Amino acid sequence: MHLVQRLKPRALATFAFAAASLSSAATAQIGSTYCVAAPNSTGSISLISATGSTDVALNDVTLGVSSLPLNQFGLFVTSQTQTFVMNPGGSNGNLCVGGMIGRFNAGIVSSGATGTVSLALDLNAIAAPMGAYSVMPGDTVNFQFWHRDVAAPGFSNLSQGLEIQFDSAPGLTFQNDIYPLLTQPNINAGSCVSCHGGICGLDLSTAQDAYNNLINVESVCCFPDDYVVPGDSTSSVLYQKLGNPTCGSAMPFGGTFAGDPDAVRDWIDAGAPF
Ligand code: HEC
Incomplete structure (x- = not known):
């Protein structure tokens, strides 16, 4: 037939x-962006997204950022609190994660020739100032990418914020x-x-x-x-x-x-x- x-x-x-x-992509887009990003030196804002599943048990979330200036280093930052701080530390961008901010220091990556980065998260090791923690169903976790840029005066910028509400599908x-x-x-x-x-x-x-x-x-x-x-x-x-x-x-x-x-x-x- x-x-x-x-x-x-x-x-x-x-x-x-x-x-x-x-x-x-093989997996679904999850999460939603929030906060206002400032354009980076490409003229675009740095776009953050995530794919995978919000089901904590599946432990399947990959963060991605695109429209970055080429060959610039950066790292993902995270917290469960949202905020809006313009030009933090002299950056050209806006900080959208507040409170107890964790840094994925092991994930410092270059945007390379494509102006993109990605990070496969381990939901049992989300960065936090006092040490990594495990995401629980019901948690809302925010992510942002902080990166170097060629534009004066701050020579750094930030993506939009991305909020992911985790759940479980028992x-x-x-x-x-x-x-x-x-x-x-x-x-x-x-x-x-x-x-x-x-x-x-x-x-x-x-x-x-x-x-x-x-x-x-x-x-x-x-x-x-x-x-x-x-x-x-x-x-x-x-x-x-x-x-x-x-x-x-x-x-x-x-x-x-x-x-x-x-x-x-x-x-x-x-x-x-x-
Ligand atoms: C009023 C009648 C009607 C209702 C109600 C309806 N459908 Fe459909 N469905 C259609 C028609 C007509 C098509 C073919 C046209 C199209 O794909 O847009 C279709 C196509 C589809 C297809 C694609 C089939 C294929 O072989 O590619 C899927 C899947 C589907 N429907 C699922 C659903 C689901 C799930 C619901 C309920 C949320 C639903 N439909 C409700 C009329 C209906």
Whole structure:
């Protein structure tokens, strides 16, 4: 059946999506930026982001910074307190982490020829003045990147702040936690199940059918991505469709999802158990 689907002429957009998805990061974007950054010598602000999972148990968070001046050293700083201090220590930037500020001194890195840096965090060793600590579910931890710059007068700058709210996904299962989200009515649209008795070949009629039709099954309309790739929410069409899909419309079609997309993400990233 999939062979027939593959032979059908497909819109160019579908192929563009396929190409884009190959180069995209394997894991989901997490956290949100806050605070106002000052432009660095490139004219852009230093952009901070994080990928991975907010589930503490998975210990899977990588920080990244881009749009940095080239070949400049810097380090990540962190705290659980947000602040706004202009030009700290004569820097050209603004400090967005306050209180007990930890420095990832072992992670002093150069922005190199690409103007980017990254740091794979160990959630059991978050830097703090009195020694490293372990992140607990419920903690909100803030991060910022402080780096040298060529611009006078301060010759240093800071990225935006990035806030990550950590949680835990204890034993999220498809039948107890996820399938109920697909059977409940949505806002201005019926339940996912009410339409998907076969649209695009996707049959969500019962929990067992839905699970069998989603896990590692290549999507029909968003080919060649799978509906659910256990451990990889970003590559999973089911999760993409609840946000800003690169293929087709956001779901539910014409309405707003009544469930929590983060639950779907966390369930997938935790291995998508039944
Ligand atoms: C009003 C009917 C309707 C509802 C409700 C609806 N869908 Fe859809 N769905 C569609 C249509 C039509 C398409 C095909 C067009 C598109 O992808 O935008 C589709 C496509 C999809 C696809 C892509 C299928 C493929 O093979 O690539 C997924 C995944 C999906 N929907 C999931 C959901 C989920 C999850 C919900 C509930 C949050 C939902 N849908 C609710 C009508 C609906």
